Amino acid sequence: MRMCSNPASITFQTASGFSICVVPVASHTFHIRVNRTGLFEAPSPLTRLGIAAPPTSPVNWHTEYVGDALHVITDEAVLRLDRQTGSASLYDKSENLLTRQTKPPYGGGADGFGAQFALSDYERLYGLGDQYDVPLMKRGHTLSISLRSNRVHAPVPLLLSSNGWALLVDTDIEHEFDVGRSSPDELWFHGRRGELAYYLIAGGTLAELLGKHARLIGPSAMLPLWAYGLSFICNQQTTARDMIEDALKFRREGIPCDMIGLEPTWMDRPFDYEAPVRWHPEKFYIPQWMPEGAHTFMGALRTMGFKLSLGLYLPESPRPGTGTGSDDIGPSWYDYLEPFVAQGVQGFKLSTSVPVQEQVHLPAAEEDEEAESALTIAGAIGKIIQEGYAKQTGKRPIVYTPVGYIGVHKYAAMWSGGRRQPHLSVLGLGLSGIPNMSVDMNLHNPAGIHFGFFQPWSKVNSWAYWRHPLLLDADLLALFKTYAKLRYRLLPYIYSAASVSARTGLPIARAMPLAYPDDAAAVPLQNQYMFGDELLVAVFTDQVYLPDGEWIDYWTGDKYAGPAHITYRTPPQAGGPLFVRAGAIIPMWPDVEHAGQRPADRMELHLYPGSDRQYSFYEDDGGSLGYLSGESAETSIVCTQERGGYRVEIGPRIGHFRDMPEHRDWNVFIHTRDKPASVKVNGESWREAAGARKDPAPSHWSFNRRAGLIRLSIHEAAAGSPRPARMEMMYSAEKETRRSEPQPARYGGKPGKTSGELEKELEIGLETGDEAKALSALEQWWEVRAAGDRSPEDIREHWLYLNGLFVRSVERKGRTLGDVLGEDPSHRFQPGPDAGAGQAYEALEQMAKSIVEYDNKQRGRTNEIVRRATDIIVRELDQELSLQAVADRLHLNSSYLSRRFKKEIGMSFSDYVLEKKMELAKELLLIGTTVNATADRTGFKEASYFIRVFRKYWGVTPGEMKP
Template identity: 20%
Template sequence: MNLKPILLSFFLLSLLIIACTLNKIDVFSIHNGAELSTKNGSLKVQFFTPTIVRVTKWTPGGTPEKLSLAIIAKPQQNLNVVMSENESSVILSSGSLTVVVNKKTQALSYTNSKGESILSEQGQPKFNPVVFDGDSGFAVQQQFKLTPDEGIYGLGQHQQGYFNYRGKEVKLVQSNTDAVNPFLVSTKNYGILWDNYSMTVFNDNEQGASLWSDMGSNIDYFFVWGKNMDEVISGYRTLTGKAPLYGKWAYGYWQSKEHYDTQEELMEVAKKYRKLKIPIDNMIQDWDYWNGTENWSGMFFDKTLFPTPKAMCDELHRMNFHLIISIWPALGPKTPIYNDMAANNFLYKPVGWAGFKYYDAFNPQANRLYWKYLRGGLYSKGLDGWWIDSTEPDVINALSKEATEYEMKRIGSNYLGSWARYLNAFSLVMTNDIYRYWREETSERRAYILTRSTFAGQQRNAATTWSGDIGASWSVYRNQISAGLNHSMSGVPYWTFDIGAFVLGAYDGVFCYGGKDPAYQELYNRMFQLGVFTPIFRSHGSETPREIWEMGEFTESLIKFDKLRYRLMPYIYSLAWKITSADYTLMRGLPMDFPNDKATFTVDDQFMFGPSIMVAPVTDYMYYTPPQPSVVVAPKYFTTATGQPGLKARYYKTPDFMDFSRETVDANINLNWYGGRPEYVTDSMYSIRWKGKLIPNETGKHQFHLKSFDKKRIILNGDTLKVVYQSTEQYLEPIALEAGKSYDFVYETQNNATGASRTILNWKTPSIFAKETEKAKREKTRDVYLPAKTLWYDFWTGKTYSGEQHVTLDAPKDKIPLLVPAGSIIPMGPFIEFATEKPADPLEIRIYPGKDGKFTLYEDENDNYNYEKGVYATIDFLWNDTKHELTITKCKGEFPGMLKERTFSVIVVSEGLGTGLSVSSLSNKKIRYTGIETTITF
């Protein structure tokens, strides 16, 4: 008998059995989904709603469970999720969305009810073991296959100037001017919420798109699908929480600066606004009302600077102002709150840049203690909201994501676990409790919180994000548009920025000649015009007064746009209600409303403000040439005394040039120690002296620009150069130098602060100064793209334009292009000086014909939480374009003090009629409305 065929068959059968065992997949049905388990890992797919799916992947021995700080939703109970299985796939369908799991690769693909592909994973998930401060986990990554023609947006607020993230890499780490939300949206009407709090990178390249995080227990993300991007964002808020409505006052103008020194100064500014009848609702008190860094955020007013804070708040309220105040998670060492936190071991160990320490907001008991002092010291005085600064937290005044990451990880752990694991979530957990305590305190006043960071879910805490300490330049200003749009498109609807920029000549700002420089005032004017069309309209900054009357020839333009904001208050407040009631987004990238026009996918300097106003800010100068940026003094300009290239550098471990550490030759002065200091200087303080020869290659005016926080000076040929601009950076007096001439050069810096530091020497040369004097003629116009398949009206003139074209529109200093799509209905109220001065009566209703339209007017008591109980009223305005007919529906609902009878002045807009800021003297119809449905034909 020939046994070879039998043995061969047995051998092959054994191999098959082994292979099947190794690749064995166990499939379990779970509530609303399925779980798959293999030898190499496990996967869980669970529907939360018919269009939202949670995907969790973990390694053998691991778990799908983890603490989620962002997600507050639970899976719906009565979903009809059908599971089926074939040889290659597990298929789950809700009727609206189908998820297919490839058994071999465990990769997921998503299709809609028509079977059309939405998104697919690609490649294997990656898990690389890591340990941070004793906390074990994995660096995790999931890859996705995007289609070539889709746009990707969201991810929070970032300063690279990116709008569409296709082909880009974005690092998600909180920093001074960067805010994180790991939620992206696609023009294919899906979103991905990556539920991870560690340092994360989104990358899109030729190999595909990916999300990578450096610390987690598992891969955990939510896939959200909708019929449009608004539905996708609504799904995000279903998971993470709804955005509450602010008091109407919050949608008015905010005046701030760094900072009002005394109660008297703040009150004088408020009184002048009322005297000049310039519309305003809010004053902001920045830091140091406590008087001294040792008292930092002690939750009290210094009695000499602010002797009667309760009376001050009461008087401001009588003047119809609201007062917001700066508070910090950083606490000065001479304050009772610091001592109480320290006694309870609630403070992080590092000493911050101003001598303070940060408390651990991840600890609920620490937040309770924080609120105790906040309530007793400030809330009790009548303050109307909290500006919580430095919520990264920024321990050492870092200027980069890398520095924030480095410094926070050095702390080790917080109450919940390692800082590596919870790097980005500080602002979320802090605002969670501050908002909750406000709500427990009162229902008569709506909460308001302003922070410098964001995270998934933070919108539920009545939190607005501002874009941090930006510098004054046209390029930085332009980048705020894409930063704000992506922040809004990541699901957190309230965003603002420092109108005028925080600093003039530092942090990439170029206006070192001060706030009275008309070139700066021109920039301020354009930033102000943008601010009118952001969710929160707020001016703030340092170095120069920011009040409207301080801006020279541009003051009248500022007043005009301020008045426009207030005339639009019925439109804005109604849309704010839509944010709360329907998960709407007010500041909208063009792809949200024109997803079929792919030309909009990269338009990063226009946006929709609600459904009816397309804003095209002016993002370059027209009237005054701005100062030019300085450049690094290159190595080629330096030699040592012995003729070597570079400068002799002596490093000391003390700030007084006493404890010598090291001598080297440095090519130039360009140190950036934001990821830790070298061993030859101490962590807390040091000093450095560079000596050598400076040999310029141009003759004429030069000016040194010193980029560091430290005490510093330049000695040139034995003379110490004077400082002419002092901020977080310095400019020295201009000096005349000769090309080829050798100058004795000394640069000294003395550092007294902890943590990250930098010392960079820049300058302006004669060729740079020459560019500042150029007076090239610039047209006072702006190119605007008009999205396709829409008829557009010029807001200022009523002239119409067809879509899918570029047009050149007038943009003098008191105008920016504003375009209104056909079918829009815009309610405009009377001129007012504050948001609640009087009811919106008469109300001008501007109708832009060419398409059917609808607008819902919302009104309530303006500042309490009765709206949550249904105490409000709405009126629908419906335009039938075919019949040229307007229907005003029956008023739904009521509230105390509502108008029972009012006048609507209805204007069907045409060229020269119903345009611009002014109340129209002519109208097509005046309607006396008593709450009963009425229809008017035009």
């Protein structure tokens, strides 16, 4: 047995001659290396490059031998290795199997390196960086960890599993992942040369795995506070005069913005990292006798509150001996940037000389086996700029790059040009440990603006085009202003989320599997995400799923109860759905034009009663590196929903940072439609201000019923005070009595739909076994049709009508209502002369529950994948439904879905879709719907084709079917 150079390690040789070295680097993480020589002295690639840090404290571990198996045991995990083959199995501390290798790993020989792992039936895998047009869930795909194809921004060799384990390949060599594509039940990765080295991380949710990864690789950089605002990149032909005019347009129009950026055309010659450059003498002329001061174009930008970033081209892909490999880049070339930083430059935009292509397919570059890897160059450049800038100024810059690799998050933010599904880039990198990602905003439609402002950082990039917001039409300009102002008001909330990201790896924009890992309805959704703790954003869709709890539409104030699937109608003042979680605590700034325009001694606190919540508001000076040594402050805010009231406690700030305001006032906005009977602050009763004044006088509160807002201003507790500032809001006894009366349970959905729309939702809920959807639609239908003072005859008519709907629903599945309801006495209710609407409704609600329960039992152990597929089919019969499209939405291989579908349903996918479309068509025609409308409602683009299909299926034409 030979030891690695690391004393906290163990090695052994397999029967096939491979040497394996294992190092427990943390109680949950193992580092494994495989080669032919048995020599492991040199650091592995990620350690050599400074990306992964060696363990700073010893790990408590021991080994046990069980036959041919070697067990490496820590406090949190067990790694079992077959000493004959080298294959590894990973277990959590309770000895639950997390993953296992299905073939012996190999590395260091002519075959390169690789390993293969088993995948369980319902295992979902995320990560691998920003891969063009690939869904968040990577199972069923083959992905290249390479920049050669010119279609990948940031390939990251990190995979997170829903089964509670993670894999990080420790290499700077290009390689490939097959995530259940060739074989649905296996994951493998392979590189053409080099030693095999990788980390296995055990235990936890996706969010917890990201946290363990962050501790292994290092936290992400905190951008300057202003960088989380809005950045604008000028056209590449811009001159100093054009740039100043662009900046003035923002200020004249009152659009907040912080950074103005220049493309690499600002310089007198291409920057080659080997010689100094200067400002372009014609485009950016600076008098040599007065090169600095407020009179220069940089001084004019500073006067307006703008920060300047400069574009630099990254080195070309390195070749041996060129001195441009990531190992060869030295910090000395930062000297060329020092004069510009001295003049006031605060950021650097890294670009590729040939733009990363999004919308076109380019042939992959011919691979050169001798070429050095370009994967780590962007991270190396970012590190040199960040460290050089910090040494020169004591502050943090923003460095943003279009390409990157594992570890780039420690030094740079990421950016991307326009993409067909830009949100997948943001969410995919967030699931890969790179949280600060921005995709160029599409200004020319409301949905693009909506998404553009709900990214970790926001950027408008003109590049070769003219994308200034003032060139938009009046409606889009007004929308852009709305979102820009909202973004800046939310900066304290966003910056607090950024601090969480830096500490834990949890990104600002959190994909639903991160935010709701235990909600089966939320996990597969790609077009919505949580933005911080409190805001749910949906993009490029009108279909929104609201998880359990109460949600408030930010744009309208309407309330919804989750879990619920809703079809969202975006109001004119918005570009997409935005919901606030009930109980939310959101710190905000007042309106500003740029970060730092106003002192932070008066802020807003927006509260949304509905559940108990605790929030930690984070602050630092927003620009220096002091936060790394603890120069920051946090304010604890606790909101409690009590019987008959609502309590808010704002604690004193804990901590200190440079220029921290000595005192702070909070303008508190409580979003509620219920007017309180009394309000107390720190035990003192405050008076209601006359009218709904915007800023009530001291010791007063105001209520605006129309806006649903309570306003008041509270002084924060003094530093060191043992007691928080406290606000108590109490309702009257009459109000409390009314609120405590039994009400029908609300399951979600928004009032205002027609009874016909609600009937369709009810049928879909019954068909798919979605009890929440069915009961929500039933309740709303009953409110629409049977609300108010109805006669017993009306009640009975509505009750019979819904019985008919229930009969049709169960008969479509070959059953009778008697089969479903059985002998339960509660189903024998018949509305009589004395029966009220409440009794009738309760009977219908019980019937609906019984139908759903019966169907779900009949499904038995029907595959969840198939259930979700049939759910999509039934919901979207008005669309063209292909096997491939549905498989993509479920993140599955189409052949795998086809096999599962045939096994569980007993018919092919296409036959099932046709059956459902033809059943719906028959129903529509029998109630008098026109042939053209029926064709449209069942997803046929041409009525003539629909007629042929209908006749072949039913034996009669649609016209003959109509009554």
